[in-house]
Amino acid sequence: MAKIISLVNQKGGVGKTTTSINLSASLGKFGKNTLLIDLDPQGNATTGLGVDKGAIKYSVYDVLTQKCDIKEAIIKTGFTKLAILPATINLAGLDVELIQMEYSNPEFKKNEQLKRVLESVEEYFDYIIIDCPPSLGINTINALVASNSVIIPVQCEFFALEGVSQLLNTIIMTQSKLNPGLTIEGVLLTLLDSRTNLGLEVVEEVRKYFGNKVFNTIIPRLVRLVEAPSHGMPICDYDPTCRATEAYLNLAKEVIERDGN
Numbered sequence: 001m002a003k004i005i006s007l008v009n010q011k012g013g014v015g016k017t018t019t020s021i022n023l024s025a026s027l028g029k030f031g032k033n034t035l036l037i038d039l040d041p042q043g044n045a046t047t048g049l050g051v052d053k054g055a056i057k058y059s060v061y062d063v064l065t066q067k068c069d070i071k072e073a074i075i076k077t078g079f080t081k082l083a084i085l086p087a088t089i090n091l092a093g094l095d096v097e098l099i100q101m102e103y104s105n106p107e108f109k110k111n112e113q114l115k116r117v118l119e120s121v122e123e124y125f126d127y128i129i130i131d132c133p134p135s136l137g138i139n140t141i142n143a144l145v146a147s148n149s150v151i152i153p154v155q156c157e158f159f160a161l162e163g164v165s166q167l168l169n170t171i172i173m174t175q176s177k178l179n180p181g182l183t184i185e186g187v188l189l190t191l192l193d194s195r196t197n198l199g200l201e202v203v204e205e206v207r208k209y210f211g212n213k214v215f216n217t218i219i220p221r222l223v224r225l226v227e228a229p230s231h232g233m234p235i236c237d238y239d240p241t242c243r244a245t246e247a248y249l250n251l252a253k254e255v256i257e258r259d260g261n
Contacts, residue, residue, distance in 0.1 A: 002035070002125040003259055004118065005185055006143040006150050008171075011163050012134040014155045015190035015219060018229070019251075020131035021048045022244070023151075025234030026252035028081035032126040035074065038087035039114075039143055040133040041094075046086040049077050050232025053088055061090040063117050064142070065097050070117045079237060083125075095138040110138065111178060115146035127255075136170050144174040149185035154206055156192040156199040156218070161209060185258065188251065190219040217251040220244060 007020045017040065024036040037060060038045040043053060058073035063085065076083050098110035109116075118128065130143045144150065150171060154160050175182050187210045192199045207214050219225075220243055228238040236245045 002118075002122045002128045003149070004122075004128045004130065004147045005255070006130040006132055006140075006147040007153060008132045008140060008143070008150050008167065009153050009163075010134055010136050010140075010167055011155075014153045015188075016134070016153050017044045017048065017131050018225060019151070019153050019188060019190065019219065019248075020045050020129055021229065022225075022234050022236065022248040023251055023255070024127070024129045025079050025082055025236050026248045027127050027129075027255070028079060029236055029249065030252055030256060031081065032252075032256070033081050033083075033124065034127045034129065035083050035085060035121070035125045037085045037114075037128060037130045037143075039091070039130055039139050040087060041089055041092040041139075042133075043087040043089070043091075044229070045131040046084060046088075047232065048229035049079070049082070049084055049234070051075060051077070051084060051086050053086070056086050056088060059088045059090060060085045061088065061094055064094060064113050065101070070121055074121070079234060091139070098138060111141050111145050114142040118146055136167065140170075141174065141178075144171065144182060145178045147179070147182060149183045151185045151188055153188045153190045155190050156202045156206075156221075158198060158202075160202045160206060184213055185255065186215045187213050188215050188217070188219065191221045192218050193221045215251060215254050217247055217254055219247050219251070 007016045024034045027034045058068040062068045063070045063073050102108045102110040132140045132143050222244050224239050224242045225244040228235045
């Protein structure tokens, strides 16, 4: 049965999609069958794995609005043990459609739709990684309800913790009302420029705030990491010798070890 992990932070630019892509690919490198779900209407995780959006027949939007079965929409990538449930711009209208579906069918639960559709494929994967949009709307709530745990990427920059309390409140609300089993897998420090004192100060501040929830792995700010998605590849395939490749492989090891696998 798959461990389902959401990557969540309502702030943009914190390395959430980059981490979703590269953690998923790294888990695959360790022999874990992994499904990446792109739940962001921008679809950056989809293009970051080289999927041609123009060739997509069914997307996560079609799955969540019951227009197709999830197995029809999952795409095998060219990367080791990695599949993706892709996103297109249609996903931007998901909230309206789910609300309408709930209104017309009292048994339909708009916040539990992703959880419900994943039940038919959980047995085929070791990990399901969900890339959430930079908001705390209905897409993200669906992800939190479906997940076992959450990874919170926090960038090593000024105002790093801004908005984190709001995110934690959303997680607590989800735990109390919708998903009591939801936990924080860990807090991931990203975009570290080790040449600056500020970055190192933020590392210290975040570790003080979250304690042992912070992963030992820190993701560096590197040009190669920015380049990789434009080539439709995770960093471990784009540049196997890059420091970011080592970092994401180490993160995958930490996730696997935390799960006792």
